Amino acid sequence: MKLEKGQIVEIKIEKIVYGGEGLGYYNGEFAMFVPMSVPGDILKVEIISLKKSYGRALIKEIITPGAERIKDLNHVTFEDFQGCDFGMLDYTAQLKYKKEMVEDVIRRIGKNSEVLIEDTLESPIEKNYRNKVIEPFSFNGQEIITGFFKRKSHDVFQVEDNMLNSVLGNKIITELKNVLNKNKVTVYDEKKHSGILRHVMVRTNSFNEAMLVLIINDTKVSEKIKSILKEVMDKFKEITSTYISLNDRKTNVALGHKNLLIFGEKTIKEDIDNIHFNISPTSFFQINLDQTKRLYSLAISMFENIENKKIVDAYAGTGTIGMILSKKAKKVYSIEIVESAVKDGIQTAKENNIENVQFICGDVNKELGKLIKAEKVDSIILDPPRKGIDEESLINISKVGIEEIVYISCNPSTFARDIEILEREGYKLVRVKPVDMFPQTSHIEVVGRLVKK
Template identity: 50%
Template sequence: MKKGDNITIKIEKLVFGGEGLGHYDGFTFFVPMSVPGDEVEAEIISLKKDYGRALIKKIIKPSEDRIAGMDKISFEDFQGCDYAMIKYDKQLEYKSSILLETIKKIGKINDEINFEGIIGADNITNYRNKVSEPFAKKDGKIITGFYQKKSHDVFEVENNMLRSKIADKVVNELLEKLNEGDFTVYNEVNKSGFLRYLLVRNNSRNEVMITVVINKTTQLKKLRTVLLGLTEKYKEIVSVYISLKSDEGNYVLGNEHKLIYGSEYLEEELDGIKFKIYPDSFFQINSEQTIKLYNKAMEYLGDSEDKRIVDAFSGTGTLGMLVSKTARKVYCIESMESSVISAKHTAAENNIKNVRFKIGKVENKLPEILKNTKMDGIIFDPPRKGIDENTLKSIGKHGIERIVYISCNPSTLARDVKILTDLGYRLEKLAAVDMFPQTHHIEAVSLFLKN
């Protein structure tokens, strides 16, 4: 076998990351956009010592789990959604099995896991309340879209299945006006050009915030005119920012955001608490599923009446403030200062007085809190890299009885399961919430109890 060869392969299973796995001549291949049960003709694109990767050229026999009539085969065909070719009930089944397999294998768990299942979504398209897309120029036309896999080449989709419907309208109208205005687009190679990224957020009332990220101010006046004109057509637009980003960091926003129209924030309400969302605020992108996720987390936390709770990696303090309704005191730890400022405003305006906010890294602030105050429970909602091992050890040392762990990455959750098990905790319950239908992403909620 060599790169460029075509092979016929039967897909046996899905693995975390969204690719199908099959064997050819006893050799393992990973095939993107494939479904277990597919028989495909695929072209080998890379070969390693123990495995290879191949791209579908033709579906010879489709899986029963593949959406009927679908002959599309590429990541771009499905608008960057790597599970969109799979029937939704099967998406949930595959995510559940991948989560359990990952936890058992990496977490070294031999016993049966008390898995309570996955909570599916009622709306499986147009559910995102935030989109962040790079600008690009294709055939002389300004577009926004997704990066192709393993590249920075942007592709545009005709009908975006993930953007909210109001965001879709606003983005399409804005692109039309930008193309009429002869704007330049940022070029990563020579660091020239004007437009870099477009961020559109909306709340459950369909109020919209637009943030346009630019490289320099040369065409700023013209851009302001376009954006203000957009607000006259769409009354749903209540906030418009311009963000200047002249460096090469991986983050989207620049260091300076200038409000040019309307309110400084969007307001979202969860369980009677009103939250302010700014351009750089962290807020879950699927509002309907967020409520289900947080309800499950609070169920696992149990009776918090008169108890002291830590909300680590708290973002804008959403979950911590929901818990504060019954808890004696909640300590929220977050490293992003703007999120903490937003959380403090939310607490003040909702007359929440039993929450304390700590700005800093969890690995630094949590040991300080545990040293000075006895805590009854901790909620973790870390980024994809999971939790620092020393942080987990500090919990074990202080004998915290109850840990609720929300994870967006089964691999790092599984790693931390092993650490917590070695520290004398047991994985009592595990559930999943499908925050991102049509994609391979898996959100899990787990409960750990001290043995």
């Protein structure tokens, strides 16, 4: 039987593949990828695309649920789960499949069949863990809404209560929408490049404080917008900082080129390991604080005899992990190419009386070589962006002869690719631990330890 787009067929899901989709075989041979499906599911699915050797389909009906599916069978779509592509799985199963996805890329891309992949480190909080959210505005014909983009679309769907956002963050966004609707503010139309409201960002901390950032399509701040923010701020004593971000460009980037403090403090603070960090609208800070503490503790525990070591924190950002490392290590060299991030790190170190971290602004490729010539360095910690590290940089890191590498990655695929290069250049991967920073999603962090052969 020839398959066609739009056709509804029955299929059993065999497994979850890297990226989080379920995989089944129509008539036992034609591969079909189905988002939001669970191994063991028997489903009626609608085919949405067909290639020569595989297709993609969406769930129309759950005939028999897989054992690891949550009990609520009314939720079957990406939108039902608020964009959380693992929301249909019970949490124990999420951890299992994340370990399997890491194992898959280590074996397939990293070409390593020997190293043991440890069980995934579970998050202490499964929902409402995000200390930062950015939601786009839209107008549904009746009212201003915020929410998520539908899959492969710029159409916004709204949810009553964002399951990942902090409870305080949800309350603030709900009240902001009430005030905006009352004042009939226009919503940005990206096709016409007109209208005011683009996005809202809320950052919260462990002290129950919040920063509210309203991102608008304008070159200046009107008194009307100021009064709206004042009204919201007056209803929440927890809001200690309020910004307007001016973004009048045709872009998908949320924050604008100017972030103007309107009311309150310039930053909110957060604590990790008794180090106080200042967080501004543009600061990078991990979104799951409780799990971040466990991630950094795990990474630091992978260094042997850390008290006697001089360690390089490469791709350091604002130097967060380097400053935490400095509490145990003899000396830390924090290398980062973004000047503003280095300045933030220096200020944080000064405020916390941290004296054994040396901040270096520059390219890791160049600065590491200079440093090695001047100082004896024992170990290095790598925490690059999602794209990983380019091959030339990895070869240069290998050449300097550092005995021990700890690598933190938010992208197991690029981690595996980089590990394969490092092993080729004389290192051995001896430990891999997946860390669940993002429950309810298929995203997974991973920490590895390598030693010189």
